Amino acid sequence: MQVNVISKPLASRKLAKKLYKLVKKxxxxxxxxxxxxxxxQKxxxxxxxGVMILAGNVSPIDVYSHIPGLCEEHEIPYAFTPSREQLGLAAGHRRPAIVLLVRPHEDYQELYDEVSRLSVGVPSSPASSLMSAHLRSMKP
Known part of the structure; x- marks a missing residue:
């Protein structure tokens, strides 16, 4: 499966399975x-x-390339999953999903805490630092 350039951190198979389970619940x-x-965005x-879950195989990437920067600004943990089709199925749709925000709820709080701990909140990669700096410079 092809994933795009910005899909870092890409969830491992184990984390992706937990993310899909969280979305389903x-x-x-x-x-x-x-x-x-x-x-x-709203x-x-x-x-x-909440926890932001993004699909890693979205094309063109310009559609959602600004979302990781917004997550870093608002300190929202996020992770990329390999498949938008699987993400859509986990959400209960036949259509693919490119981005989901899961908010905490008492029914799945334990799984939510585990996933938010394993997801990356603010990665320290040079690309994400540049993106954050660029977004901050654009503010009026």
Whole structure:
């Protein structure tokens, strides 16, 4: 499976399985799973906290390349999964999903805590530091 250039940190097979399980459990609760680019961006603007899950095989990457920078600014842990198709299936749809925000809920709190601990909050890679610096310089 081909993943794009910005899909770092890519979840390991074990973490991806836990992420899909978390998405599946959160999809049963109406307002605890934000799906789609517009809804996720609105949730970030409103300072909603959660775990961001992004698909790694999205093309063109310009569609969602700004999301990791927003996550770093708002200190939201995030991870890339290898497949947008699997991400969509875990959310209960037949359509692929490119970005999801899972908010905490008491029914899956233990799994949520484990996944948020294993996900990367603010990676220290040079590319992400440059992206964050670029985003900060664009603020008025």
């Amino acid at each position: 959160s999809s049963k609760h109406q307002h605890f799973l934000r799906q789609g680019l517009k809804d996720v 949730a970030i603007r409103k300072n909603e906290k």
